[in-house]
Amino acid sequence: MRKLEWCLVLVSLLLLSAASGGAQKPRESEELGAELGKAPESAAVIRNPYAGQPDAIEAGRKLFKRHCARCHGPEGHGLDKAPDLRAPLIQNTAPGKLRWFLRNGNLKEGMPSWSKLPDERLWQIVSYLQTLK
């Protein structure tokens, strides 16, 4: 049984070292555009119920600091693999596509799914993201 435990430890270390490897450079906006392009057209037509509401933008700023700033930086300028969110691409993308992307994430590339947040909060984050410059 000891052998089994040592095997488990060895396998976990190998897997973790493989998981933590890889180049760490901020992603380019083209890559981000490709990821947003995966959103279905049905998502693009959904209207942001909070569009342009100052309270929603403030709430979005608060949520961004709590959930997103750790990877994207406090001003959304991007850290490590997480892209710069001040890119014009973010302002020009349909809010519904941004919400879809927040909900689904890109688990393969390290972007978590934020489906645990209610839609209302996702829309508030989208409202804030589209003010970033």
Place this chain on the structure above:
Amino acid sequence: MQLSFNWRGTQGATAGALALGALFASVAIPPALRAQEKPYFVTYDHQMEEPGDLEVAFSPVVGLPKTARTFAGLTVEIGYGAKGWWTTELYLDGQTTRGDKTLFTGYRWENRFRPLLGEHWINPVLYLEYVNLNGADKSLKEVVGFDSQKEFAEPNGELRRERKRELETKLILSSNFRGWNVAENFIAEKNLGGGAWEFGYAVGLSRPLALAASPRDCTLCRENLRAGVEFYGGLGTAQNFTLSGTSHYIAPLLSWELPSGTTLRFSPGFGLTGESHRLLLRFGVTYEIEGFGRRMRKLFR
């Protein structure tokens, strides 16, 4: 490992000490830590640990069995987001029983894999755990087979002689819809030393008390509170798949995410059958160490 500590206080002394310890830890750990919103104690949803983050959680449970002595189990949980689709966790378990000794009971190593990367109506997660505990473990992280409160009546000295090297698997199904989370877990557990497969279930339902966030920071406000309920219990074995003679619980729960990032959780679990403990009081304090993987990489570069 056996510590020579005897229960001398009142019924809730250990629970109080554990809760105080957890609260002290929540204050002592620097504010760079963020919490994960994890409302359940027994049920798993499809939320994975964020990649590169390390989660540390303290989860004491105080049990009031019908026929055995009051006990407190403590689980320390260290979880790491290896990938967006893979979370690995180590659990260290211990317990203390009224009028008996305090014991370290063993460890568990758990891995959760999310096979479908996008968000779906129902999101499956595969769970695989290796368990190395002794029979005195009272953490009650899950209920399977014919687990009964009567087993807890024996003294720790007797219970700890039994070794439990088990493989535990779960199929986790979870959905998020309009702020609600619904999660169903199907549990199958096998003692590697022999014996039949044992089955169990856990179902959880939860929702934040306010769906939208307010523009201002707040501490005790509805958006930071999440309420829900869990049901869990045993389903017998491969030879005798049944509800008869098994234990089941209903457990309302409340979690509170503080602006500092700490999450506090509480859940009283009420036994529903003769085999169940009368009451299980669960507490939880969760922290998340952001960018742990990134810091480690820099350290070794």
